[in-house]
Amino acid sequence: MSIAVVRVDDRLIHGQVVVGWGQPLGLGFIALVDDKVRASDWEQDLYRMGVPPGIEALFASVDEAARRYDDWERDPRAGLVLAGDIDTIVALVARVPRLRRITLGGIHHRPGRLERLRYVYLTDEELAKLRGLAAQGVEVAAQDVPTARAVPLAEFAK
Amino acid sequence: MSDTLRGVVVSHAGLAQALVGAAESISGVSGALVAVTNEGCDGGALQARIGQAIGDGPAVVFVDLPGGSCLTGAVRTARGQGRGVSVVTGVNLAMLLDFVFHRELAPAEAAQRAVDAGGRAIRIPPA
Numbered sequence: 001m002s003i004a005v006v007r008v009d010d011r012l013i014h015g016q017v018v019v020g021w022g023q024p025l026g027l028g029f030i031a032l033v034d035d036k037v038r039a040s041d042w043e044q045d046l047y048r049m050g051v052p053p054g055i056e057a058l059f060a061s062v063d064e065a066a067r068r069y070d071d072w073e074r075d076p077r078a079g080l081v082l083a084g085d086i087d088t089i090v091a092l093v094a095r096v097p098r099l100r101r102i103t104l105g106g107i108h109h110r111p112g113r114l115e116r117l118r119y120v121y122l123t124d125e126e127l128a129k130l131r132g133l134a135a136q137g138v139e140v141a142a143q144d145v146p147t148a149r150a151v152p153l154a155e156f157a158k
Numbered sequence: 159m160s161d162t163l164r165g166v167v168v169s170h171a172g173l174a175q176a177l178v179g180a181a182e183s184i185s186g187v188s189g190a191l192v193a194v195t196n197e198g199c200d201g202g203a204l205q206a207r208i209g210q211a212i213g214d215g216p217a218v219v220f221v222d223l224p225g226g227s228c229l230t231g232a233v234r235t236a237r238g239q240g241r242g243v244s245v246v247t248g249v250n251l252a253m254l255l256d257f258v259f260h261r262e263l264a265p266a267e268a269a270q271r272a273v274d275a276g277g278r279a280i281r282i283p284p285a
Contacts, residue, residue, distance in 0.1 A: 010201060011227040012227075012230075014227045014230075018225070018226075046225075046233055050225015108199055109199060
């Protein structure tokens, strides 16, 4: 299986993803799953600017991601699947039930969100959705960079 | 509204503040540059910070990396504001020092000048 990480990060493709995860994992592609970015050519161009040579940026809506997930898994290159919010990852899991592990990266403060970890802020509703995924058997953990400990959902979902 | 350009420096962590402080210290020009950090905010809040720093424009927004949250926030803000705002990536001290003395230019012209000045500063000195 070539998908090394499925990550939720509201900054999408940025330094921590490209450098922090990209270098140690030897990523060959980043699949950005986001309906809004998928519909915007200039936003895709913008995100491509942040990807170094050797890593391909792929863009997909949730529906397209569900259809292409098999191809991404069979891809000989290491890949990172990236979503920007909890709703997107919940929708993706609903369409790809074999997706069994999710890593929460940077989910930043906005009104209504509470600090759960230094880099993870969630509303109660978002937390409930993550608990729902966990109840379905999805392993949910937070880990901003590979050198940090993966913090299981149960530890910060109190 | 003044036509003199404002420079907005957008970076990870405290880099923007440090660059603005150094540029002011060296040039003696204060108030021409505003620092914005991406620390502790999501994309929407970062855009709001950048928009507030730009003010009534015109402006050049200097971003640390040629990709990532600072760049996307800067470009989205520039597009959304529909006025004279240009974006430059790879900010360094040399380009800021040149910029503060050429703020009468049009944003696109000042942006190109900054790229040239910043690039000229990257060298390998003789050993």
